Amino acid sequence: MARASRPGRLITGRRSSxxxxxxxxxxxxxxxxxxxxxxxxxSLPVGSKGGPHISRHRFRRSxxxxxxxxxxxxxxxxLLSWEPRAFIYHNFLSKEECEYLIKLATPRMQKSTxxxxxxxxxxxxxxxxxxxxxxxxxQDKIIRTIEKRxxxxxxxxxxxxxxxxxxxxxxxxxxxxxxxxxxxEFNTKNGGQRIxxxxxxxxxxxxxxxxxxxxxxxxxxxxxYYNGLSSCAKKGLSVKxxxxxxxxxxxxKRNGTKDPTSLHGGCPVIKGSKWSATKWxxxxxxxxxxxx
Ligand SMILES: *[C@@H]1O[C@H](CO)[C@@H](O)[C@H](O)[C@H]1NC(C)=O
Ligand SMILES: *[C@@H]1O[C@H](CO)[C@@H](O)[C@H](O)[C@H]1NC(C)=O
Numbered sequence: 001m002a003r004a005s006r007p008g009r010l011i012t013g014r015r016s017s018x019x020x021x022x023x024x025x026x027x028x029x030x031x032x033x034x035x036x037x038x039x040x041x042x043s044l045p046v047g048s049k050g051g052p053h054i055s056r057h058r059f060r061r062s063x064x065x066x067x068x069x070x071x072x073x074x075x076x077x078x079l080l081s082w083e084p085r086a087f088i089y090h091n092f093l094s095k096e097e098c099e100y101l102i103k104l105a106t107p108r109m110q111k112s113t114x115x116x117x118x119x120x121x122x123x124x125x126x127x128x129x130x131x132x133x134x135x136x137x138x139q140d141k142i143i144r145t146i147e148k149r150x151x152x153x154x155x156x157x158x159x160x161x162x163x164x165x166x167x168x169x170x171x172x173x174x175x176x177x178x179x180x181x182x183x184x185e186f187n188t189k190n191g192g193q194r195i196x197x198x199x200x201x202x203x204x205x206x207x208x209x210x211x212x213x214x215x216x217x218x219x220x221x222x223x224x225y226y227n228g229l230s231s232c233a234k235k236g237l238s239v240k241x242x243x244x245x246x247x248x249x250x251x252x253k254r255n256g257t258k259d260p261t262s263l264h265g266g267c268p269v270i271k272g273s274k275w276s277a278t279k280w281x282x283x284x285x286x287x288x289x290x291x292x
Contacts, residue, residue: 071096072244081237083217084262085250088239089153092246093146098202100142101135102275105166108133112167114178120186127176130266132167137288139163150198150279154248159285160191166202169209169266169274174232177214177265180280181251181258191282196250198279201241208270210238211247215263232267241274252283 069075073091080086093101109131113122138144143164151158169175180194199211208230216237220226229238239247251262266274 080239080247080249081213081216081218084213084259084264086213086216086237087248089246089248090242091244092149092153093200093202093244095244097142097146098200098243098275101164101166101277102202104135105133105168109166109168112175115182115184115187120184127178129173130167130169130175132165134162135164135166137161137163137286147279153246154196154198154281156196156281157285160282162191162280162282162286163288165278165280167274167276167278169269169276171269171271171273173274174268175266177212177263179251179258179260179263181262191286192284193252193282194280195252195283196248196281198246198248198281200246200277200279201243202275202277203241203273204243205241205269205274206272208232208267209241209272209274210267211241211264212267213237213249213261213264215261217261230267230270232265238267241276256283 071094073094075089075091078088078090080088110133112128112130112132114128115122135143137147137158146164147158147161150156150161180197182188182193210229210233212233212235214236218237220234220237223229223237225240226234229240233240239245249262249264251259253259266276
């Protein structure tokens with residue numbers, strides 16, 4: 001009983017002090033400030049680790065982003081090459097997002113086609129033996145979140161993107177080296193030329209299935225994982241599929257001319273199976289309602 005009455009006595013004891021309101025106000029603003037920091041409304045750089053690695057995203061922007069980081073794992077950007085201009089966004093998608101895209105696409109998979117350079121029509125081809133399907137841009141909340149993230153990372157607005165294409169490669173299936181830019185007039189009517197591509201790996205592949213750039217200008221002996229690549233992948237600069245990782249590369253040079261070093265292919269899957277999702281980005285806004 002005696003103890004319970006103590007705080008009351010303390011306050012009455014200080015009632016005469018003119019500093020009390022100021023002290024209380026200072027304390028309260030400190031508490032509010034700390035709460036804002038904890039909620040991530042104010043950003044603080046996370047340690048000195050982020051300093052020297054300019055290619056790494058180590059700055060928290062909001063509480064939401066740190067929650068996202070928890071789901072997607074550590075994210076960092078790797079510069080792959082300047083010719084072609086290519087980057088890898090590690091852990092770009094979460095495991096759940098990869099599984100969602102596969103689940104959404106599975107019932108609608110069809111044998112992949114390629115664009116006929118003369119007619120601009122889609123045709124069956126031996127150079128591309130995978131199966132695939134197109135999702136509609138902005139189709140649902142998860143797709144919109146992914147498309148917004150793609151725009152944030154690539155600086156290319158969502159409206160410039162075609163619908164995501166989900167692809168599936170079984171053992172032996174591949175996509176021979178090709179360019180993503182068009183050679184015909186027909187396919188550039190809506191949105192203009194394809195300028196860049198983001199290729200997201202939705203699964204790991206036990207062996208093979210690498211993305212290879214056979215015309216890339218690079219030093220092959222500098223690749224730390226060179227010995228683990230399939231013979232197809234050793235013919236150029238290659239990326240091993242890893243679930244959640246995204247490969248971003250440009251098909252055009254900075255002055256808008258076609259970049260022949262962007263030639264790329266999907267090596268045959270040797271063991272396991274490969275799922276990927278591709279976002280092609282155009283020079284101008286790409287109107288919806290068109291299949292291409
Ligand atoms: C290629 O990379 C290796 C290993 O990083 C290095 O020792 C070599 O000097 C490089 N060669 C050239 C031509 O840059
Ligand atoms: C565009 O840039 C490349 C080098 O990046 C150069 O070789 C080419 O001549 C340029 N083309 C035009 C039309 O400016």
